[in-house]
């Protein structure tokens with residue numbers, strides 16, 4: 001039996017029951033279950049605002065769009081980011097005609113506050129912090145830097161559903177936090193996510209923006225009475241980025257299991273760590289102190305990564321790579337980072353299978369193959 005990198009687990013009967021309700025009610029779009037998941041997410045995270053959206057990519061775009069508009073940033077203003085991320089993070093900066101400036105990463109593979117501070121200049125407006133794999137890295141230091149230099153902070157929490165820092169769900173400290181509930185994330189749907197602004201005003205703005213700038217959604221126009229229910233205004237050129245009730249149904253079921261599922265992921269990570277601790281040529285990524293990581297990924301750094309991948313594939317084990325340093329790509333090659341840690345990590349990173357179907361026996365076989373290779 002092959003061991004894949006990701007296999008999402010859906011509680012099928014419960015999901016079907018939720019979806020059935022939508023179909024029977026004749027309401028699959030914005031509203032109804034999307035309202036329910038927003039309420040449940042707020043309860044779960046303790047965050048004050050939450051808006052259910054079509055993806056984290058859309059959410060990152062919206063976060064910068066809203067902040068840019070509110071604070072009057074100009075074209076070409078700079079946002080400090082990491083190049084060791086999925087391209088969505090940096091595309092979002094570009095969507096807003098802002099400029100990604102790359103700072104290097106620390107041992108957690110998250111932004112290094114020392115390098116970030118060096119990159120802050122007159123045109124810096126914001127920082128995007130990516131909690132890669134669910135790790136909080138030195139997030140609190142980045143929050144301090146933002147306060148000191150009067151910068152806005154966006155947390156790309158695509159990997160962080162269920163991550164807690166100092167006992168609290170991540171989000172506090174950021175102006176906007178964006179979660180992904182994409183098909184293989186810890187809270188899988190097919191495609192959806194959540195954007196959580198710190199400020200009520202931003203939350204109100206984003207709700208209109210995700211529905212084309214229209215100031216009254218169809219759900220609120222459907223519920224209740226009134227001769228002018230059909231009437232709305234268009235306050236902005238918004239986007240079609242809101243979530244829908246089918247995705248929300250899947251998220252509502254997944255949320256009930258998220259903490260248990262993440263606990264199992266941490267168990268897998270601890271088996272991997274134990275097994276790989278003494279393997280030469282393999283470096284483990286430290287989890288930040290006080291971080292209870294969602295453990296979306298289990299990443300290692302390994303020399304001659306491609307040969308290790310082939311060896312694993314020979315045993316029907318299929319790992320992945322998160323991520324190629326974005327400055328390797330044409331779109332981001334302007335910021336030559338050849339000597340950065342991000343670039344050198346990017347050549348060695350390997351993500352080992354991490355999902356609820358992986359067993360202790362699987363971990364042992366994976367460790368054995370990596371170990372055989374590493375000890376050669």
Ligand SMILES: Cc1ncc(COP(=O)(O)O)c(C=O)c1O
Nearest residue numbers: 055056057086088158180182193
């Ligand atoms: C770090 C990071 N940010 C953003 C995204 C985008 O998420 P979505 O697929 O929900 O748009 C991803 C998706 O893999 C990601 O890994």
